Amino acid sequence: MKITKLELLHVKPRWLLLKMHTDEGIIGYGEPTLEGRSRSVEMFIKECEDYLLGQDPRYIEHHCQVLYRGGFYRGGPVQMSAISGIEQAMWDIKGKFYNMPVYEMLGGACRTKIRMYSHIKKTAIAGGNSVDEMVAMALARRSAGYTAVKYSIIPPIAPIDTLHAVREAVNRFAAVREAIGEQMDLAIDFHGRVSPAMAIRLAAELEPYYPMFIEEPCLPENVDAMVNIARSTRVPIAAGERLFSKWGFRELIEKQAVAIVQPDTCHAGGIFEGRKIASMAEMYYMTIAPHNPLGPVSLAACLQLDACTPNFLIQEHPGADDLSDLGVGYLKTPFEVIDGYIDVPKGPGLGIELDEEAIRGKLFDGSWETPLIYHEDGSLADW
Incomplete structure (x- = not known):
């Protein structure tokens, strides 16, 4: 061939x-x-x-x-x-x-279904969603059967910010936690928008509300800074979406900067490289929660990795209102989340087929730009 x-x-x-x-x-x-x-x-x-x-x-x-x-x-x-x-x-x-299926060639399935979590935000610019909007989205996810949700911190936190800013961020989390109760997991993504100093302060204030994890508490270039944050809190730390190949994950794992490793199968090297990274993490009793803010082919690749990985924790998907990230309008047979899980795919390969006719109307030139966000003084904030 x-x-x-x-x-x-x-x-x-x-x-x-x-x-x-x-x-x-x-x-x-x-x-x-x-x-x-x-x-x-x-x-x-x-x-x-x-x-x-x-x-x-x-x-x-x-x-x-x-x-x-x-x-x-x-x-x-x-x-x-x-x-x-x-x-x-x-x-x-x-x-x-x-x-x-791909997972059959990588050791076979370790589970029959894959736990999913979704986002509860619709915008990452300006002030973000209101607390009421976030609570409504979280409750809608709970009604749909999800057992975990996540949102990104917004607006951005200044390198050394006020007590008011900290309390605003914590009150937002606390409101969602109160609405969804104790049986649903709630994670927060700092998205590298927070300095190490403020990440330590925020983690301490968030701790009573039991975050499932704090994702990218600071930018990933300095692993020792993340180690310091991890040692300062009882909240599990997650990171890895901006790291590439097993070589990029080595220091993060060896220094035990995280409890949850987040390789992206569209950036880190693919499915098998993700499996190697998961094995590295397994030696340190870490779990993996593959990063996926993208489309249905990305999700299909993640599910193959999730199925055959013993230290898998949970799988991200954005949770678009039109279900496009699950493949509606893109795949002949879209994925379906039932009671917060997707069944392990049974089809060969990635287990998907593109809907060529539907995709034809969605083609464009690829000119998508990452939105910019700013601090109050007009300086650029980290995306």
Whole structure:
């Protein structure tokens, strides 16, 4: 079997999909989306064509090694997102060729269903949603059967902020916690928008309300800063969405900066690389909760990883009102969340087929930009 064509589709709202064609007629899907930089990833994948065309897609590890190590420069968001989408598509092809799900080729399923959590925010700009809006969204998720939800801290916290700002942030969390009760998990994503000093203060104030985890309490470039935060609080720390390949996760895991590791199968190197990262985390008794704010192909890849990973905790998906992230309007058979879980997929490969006719009306040029947010003094805040 040989790869004959790499077809790239930018589809709304901001996703880049890869269709890998073969001379056997099997098509593999991947999602090499890189938020705000998908057109750069598209060019990188086109540069990979000289190597990939004519290759047997079943030699997944070999091809990923060539794409990663074959040039002088290694890693980073553009290269790793490209490799991730290519890797997903090759696994999809291989699974379809052997008529089995990807997780069956990675040791088999460890569970029958996959716990999901969703977001309870609709905007990350200005002041964000009101407390009443967030409470209403959280209660709607609970009514839909979800057992966990998450939101991102907004507005951004200044590097050293006021007691009022801290209390506003904590009161928002407390209001949602009171509304949903003790049997539903509630996580908060600091999103790297908070300084280490303020993260320690906020974590202490949030602790009585039992956050499931605090995600990216500070930016990920300085692992020791995250270690200091983790040592200061009893709240589990989660991070990893902006790290690339097992090499990028090594220090985070070895220094035990987190309790929950969050590889993104569209950025960290794909499904098998995510499985390697999960094994590294397992040695330190950490769990994984794969990052996924993207589309249905990304979710399909995550579910394959979740199914075969013993230290899996919970799977993120945005929870779009139109169910687009579950594949409505994109997949012939969308995913369905039932009582907060998705059943382990049974189909071969990623277990999905694109709805070509529906996607045709969603194509665009890929020109999506990351929104900018600012502090009160007009200086740029971290996204």
